Structures are given as structure tokens and as C-alpha cells.
Amino acid sequence: MLSRLPLVLCVLGTGDAFARAAVTVNVASTLQQIDGFGVSQAFGRAAEFRDMLSGQPQQQGLDYLFNTTTGAGLTIVRNRIGSGTSGSDSILPQSPGGPTAAANYSFDDDDRGQMWFSRQAMKYGVKTFYANAWSAPGFMKTNNNENNGGYLCGTPGHSCSSGDWRQAYADFLVQYIKFYNERGIPITQLGFLNEPDFVATYSSMQSGASEASSFIPVIYNHLEANGLSNVSLTCCDAMGWNTQRSITQGLVSAGMERYLKYITSHMYTSDPTSVISTRLKTWQTEAADLQSRWCATWYSNGGLCEGMTWANKIHNGLANANLSAYIYWQGVEVNQFQASSYLVASDGKTLTPSGRLWAFAMWSRFVRPGAYRVSTSGSVSSTGITAFKNTDGSVVVVFLNSGRSQQNVEVGFRDFAPATAEAFVTDNTRAVAAVVATLSGGTVTASVPALGMLTIKLS
Structure with a gap:
């Protein structure tokens, strides 16, 4: 439930109307075109949503996210392209032996619940599906590990004894898109990096503008060659807006705008509060409160978990950074009350929407994809x-x-x-x-x- 604060009515004038x-x-x-507002259920959260909620609670959770009458009316789903060593997390869990060897791709028709979640979103009219890789498979990287950073083999300054894996990584990404398209879920945007300025203990891959620029034409041409020119490329989902601004300067200087459609960023080290110099659309692709315990509050003291705080973040992104999209990290979580990194909480039976959800709703329910500011x-x-x-x-x-x-x-x-x-x-x-x-x-x-x-x- 929303916390309560007395509403102050301020009479500014006399007569039959307030001063206005x-x-x-x-x-x-x-001004900028709006592509939408969205959410992710990556890292198995989609499977948890499906398997730990059923019947009316499950439907209510979906409604909170996507319904334009009772929920936020979100219109973008961001899915993770897995790169692990198991078939449930990757379409290529084992090395084929070299970058030019035939890859034995396989797909489990589940993708840790993301297939189910995407199909549910489509029932509400969602048409924008952003497929984003946190890392290339470990055998394609300088550290031979999907975790702990490392660079894609073959990018400038990062040679590997196993060879240049850039084309193989492009094929890996294209095959993932094909698996989704074949099952009736059209991937509309593709990102090949996630937080390349941060070395994480989970799946992560490092890159600067130089490394990205050496791969972007490769993946662009491979999409074209496979009849996927309708899939728009993004870069680079940096940890914060200021870092992404710096990377974008390098991309622009290298002539990468001809291949890309979107500049993408997160907000963990800096919020989007000013325009990045590019002719491309800009998206805020991951935002969350990773510091606070779960709260549903709209406003109390201006804390990071509160809805009013996030309303200000979204407003600044739209009005001052000319964002075309704003995506929160997670949508629905079950039995995870220690964090506010998601919009709706559930104990398995009852669902509680946060003030953050309603902040999104005040735009997303009414400002639909294709709108212009x-x-x-x-x-x-x-x-x-x-x-x-x-x-x-x-x-x-x-x-x-x-x-x-x-x-x-x-x-x-x-x-x-x-x-x-x-x-x-x-x-x-x-x-x-x-x-x-x-x-x-x-x-x-x-x-x-x-x-x-x-x-x-x-x-």
C-alpha cells in the first residue's frame, strides 16, 4: 500500500477560482520520438514469476506490468542473451573448437522463462523486444570465462591463441534472434554489450569505443546477410550516462552512427540529465534501486526506493536528456523483500505494487510507442x-x-x-x-x- 501524507490545499486567490x-x-x-517504457525478468526471474505464481496472482502480476487500465502499461521487454556453460543459459554452452568451426547451436524453448514472459507481454500488445548480451561465451574471450570481464578475442589489442572470435560472436547473436523469430517473438533491438566499463563476478565483458567499433560492422553485416536488417543495433549499456557519453564520442568519431540506431546506458553511476551528442535515439536501458530494502512508498523523505524519486528520474530523462525509452531492471519478484530492484513484490499469494510502478504508469499508460514529445x-x-x-x-x-x-x-x-x-x-x-x-x-x-x-x- 502507498504510504499516506496529508494533502495540502493551497488557496492562492479569491473568488470562484484558484490562481492558475x-x-x-x-x-x-x-522533439524526440518515444519508443516506450519497459522492464526485464532476466537471470531466471521470468521462470520464477511463472513457476512461483499461478492463477490469479500470476495474472495480477502481468496486469500490474502491462495492463493499460489497471497497471503501468509497459511496452518494452529486455531479455538477456545467456552465455553460460549450460544449455539452459546459452545456445552454445561449449566451444566448437575454434572460431571457424561449425557451431552446434541448441535452444531449450524456455530461455529461463524469458520465452514465456515475452509471449505474455505480447498478449498485451507489446511489440518491442530488446535482446541484450551481458557477455560473449567464455571461450570467445581473453580470460576464457564468461564472468569477470575479459575482452572479445580479435578486438584491437586483444588477440587470443584460439583466434579471432568476432565473426563467431556475431553468428551466435544472430542465431539467438533466429530462435526467437522462429517461435513468433520478433527481436527488434540487439545489444552485444552490457556494462562494459564494469568487471562483474557474473557474466560480463569489457569494451571501450575502439573494441566496440571493431565489432559493430561485423554484426551489422551479419544481420543484413541473414535477412535481419529490421533488427536495430544498440551500444553500449554503460554503467552510467557520463561514461556512455564518453564512449559515444569515440563511436561517433569512428563513424559508427551509420550502423547503430540507439545509444543505450544505465544510471548506476550517473543519471541521464543532459543530451548526448549523437543523431541516434537514446535509451535508458537499466535503472533500479539496488541499495534499499523493499518499499512501496510514493513519498516519505526522498529516498531512492520511493516513487516520487523515480518520477523525477524519468522526467529528467525525458525532458533534459531527450530519452526515447526508460527501462527499469526487474518487474515482479517473489519472496525477495530485501531489495527495491523490482517494481512489484509478492509473497506467492499477495502482490504489492510499488510507488515506482505508478511513477512509470503516469507516463507509460498514456504515452504510447511512436508518440513524439x-x-x-x-x-x-x-x-x-x-x-x-x-x-x-x-x-x-x-x-x-x-x-x-x-x-x-x-x-x-x-x-x-x-x-x-x-x-x-x-x-x-x-x-x-x-x-x-x-x-x-x-x-x-x-x-x-x-x-x-x-x-x-x-x-
């Missing part, structure tokens, strides 16, 4: 504003009030004549709850709760 801040949405002034003018005290135009012509305006006083707003439009208006609020007592927004003469008036959010959808 005026905002204009310039619908024809488009549009510009706004005017300001509201202590309040961030983002606005979007969906492909169906509807317009969405999202207000995030970090102040302790209710803000009353009047929203006008250019190049758009609203006919209907719906409004929803999230704060310490409500989660995406319908409220009144008055539409008159093409202008909408509504109130943004203190320490809360207001989303208005107009058609």
Missing part, C-alpha cells in the same frame, strides 16, 4: 512538465509537482483543438486515480497535487 499557472502545449513543435511554454512553480502527441492524435500532458503546495494549472494548445479531457493523479493516497479536469473553450484547468503527479489526456 498558464501553460501552452505547442503540439506541432515535435512536443514543446511547452509557461511554467508552474516547483513543477516539471512534459507533453506528447500520440500516433492516434491524442495529446498527453504530464505534471510532476515536487513542492509541498497544490498547483492549479490552465493548459492551452497550439495546433490542436481538444474535444475531451481525462485526468489522473498519483500521490501518497492515490495511484493513477481519475480526477476532474475542466475543458472549456479549448483550455483545460486542473490541479496538480503536492508531492505528486497529474496526467491529462486529451483527444
Whole structure:
């Protein structure tokens, strides 16, 4: 349950209306395109979700993630391409003997539950599936281990006695995509690195811009040769935005923008708060609270586990870094109450959504894939504003009030004549709850709760 905080009503004027801040949405002034908001169930979490929850609890968990009426309406699934030494974690658990030897690929039709999770997401209309490798198989790397970093053999400065494994790694990634496509799950984005600036005790592989640039044309051409030109390449899922900015400078200098479609990053060492210089779309592909015990709170003291904190992170990413997507780490966890690295918790029977889930919902439920962010003018005290135009012509305006006083707003439009208006609020007592927004003469008036959010959808 959301924690409760008294709602402060601030009367700013006299007469028949509160004093209102005026905002204009310039619908024809488009900014970045929005691909969506998403989640992962990697490292077997998808199988746990499937096997430890059943019936109504399982359905409720899926609804919390993907339902556009009762949940967050998420639209992206990020799956891990396994690289381990067992058939359940990798399609090539053993070396074929050399980089040019025939690979004996096999697929268990489960992928640690990710096949099931992807199919469930598709039932809700999800069409974006990001396949991301944490590492190449160990026998393709300088340390001969999928764990503890190491570099891909054959990249600049990293030769191996076994040979150059770049083409073999490209084939490994393409075959994974084929296995999914053959089973009716279209992989739309492919990442070949994950946190290449961090050496982890689990699957991990190091890379800088130079190493990545030596592999990107190889995987690009192999996708083309296999009729997979519709799969978009990403790079490089660095630990933080600032590191990814530096890597991107190297990629751009090396001419890699012609091959890539997305620059991707995590937020663990630095949040996306400013634009990276690239003509490519940018995605925040992994974000989570890895420090706090589980909490469902919307706002208490501004802690990292709280929904309001994450609403600010998402807002800054969209408004200041021009993100096209924002993906949280994990969706549903069972019997794991020691962390807030997931959006929904369950004891096997009861599910508890977090304030973080509702922060995502205030955008994802209403701002759908293909929408464009549009510009706004005017300001509201202590309040961030983002606005979007969906492909169906509807317009969405999202207000995030970090102040302790209710803000009353009047929203006008250019190049758009609203006919209907719906409004929803999230704060310490409500989660995406319908409220009144008055539409008159093409202008909408509504109130943004203190320490809360207001989303208005107009058609």
C-alpha cells in the first residue's frame, strides 16, 4: 500500500477560482520520438514469476506490468542473451573448437522463462523486444570465462591463441534472434554489450569505443546477410550516462552512427540529465534501486526506493536528456523483500505494487510507442512538465509537482483543438486515480497535487 501524507490545499486567490499557472502545449513543435517504457525478468526471474505464481496472482502480476487500465502499461521487454556453460543459459554452452568451426547451436524453448514472459507481454500488445548480451561465451574471450570481464578475442589489442572470435560472436547473436523469430517473438533491438566499463563476478565483458567499433560492422553485416536488417543495433549499456557519453564520442568519431540506431546506458553511476551528442535515439536501458530494502512508498523523505524519486528520474530523462525509452531492471519478484530492484513484490499469494510502478504508469499508460514529445511554454512553480502527441492524435500532458503546495494549472494548445479531457493523479493516497479536469473553450484547468503527479489526456 502507498504510504499516506496529508494533502495540502493551497488557496492562492479569491473568488470562484484558484490562481492558475498558464501553460501552452505547442503540439506541432515535435522533439524526440518515444519508443516506450519497459522492464526485464532476466537471470531466471521470468521462470520464477511463472513457476512461483499461478492463477490469479500470476495474472495480477502481468496486469500490474502491462495492463493499460489497471497497471503501468509497459511496452518494452529486455531479455538477456545467456552465455553460460549450460544449455539452459546459452545456445552454445561449449566451444566448437575454434572460431571457424561449425557451431552446434541448441535452444531449450524456455530461455529461463524469458520465452514465456515475452509471449505474455505480447498478449498485451507489446511489440518491442530488446535482446541484450551481458557477455560473449567464455571461450570467445581473453580470460576464457564468461564472468569477470575479459575482452572479445580479435578486438584491437586483444588477440587470443584460439583466434579471432568476432565473426563467431556475431553468428551466435544472430542465431539467438533466429530462435526467437522462429517461435513468433520478433527481436527488434540487439545489444552485444552490457556494462562494459564494469568487471562483474557474473557474466560480463569489457569494451571501450575502439573494441566496440571493431565489432559493430561485423554484426551489422551479419544481420543484413541473414535477412535481419529490421533488427536495430544498440551500444553500449554503460554503467552510467557520463561514461556512455564518453564512449559515444569515440563511436561517433569512428563513424559508427551509420550502423547503430540507439545509444543505450544505465544510471548506476550517473543519471541521464543532459543530451548526448549523437543523431541516434537514446535509451535508458537499466535503472533500479539496488541499495534499499523493499518499499512501496510514493513519498516519505526522498529516498531512492520511493516513487516520487523515480518520477523525477524519468522526467529528467525525458525532458533534459531527450530519452526515447526508460527501462527499469526487474518487474515482479517473489519472496525477495530485501531489495527495491523490482517494481512489484509478492509473497506467492499477495502482490504489492510499488510507488515506482505508478511513477512509470503516469507516463507509460498514456504515452504510447511512436508518440513524439512536443514543446511547452509557461511554467508552474516547483513543477516539471512534459507533453506528447500520440500516433492516434491524442495529446498527453504530464505534471510532476515536487513542492509541498497544490498547483492549479490552465493548459492551452497550439495546433490542436481538444474535444475531451481525462485526468489522473498519483500521490501518497492515490495511484493513477481519475480526477476532474475542466475543458472549456479549448483550455483545460486542473490541479496538480503536492508531492505528486497529474496526467491529462486529451483527444
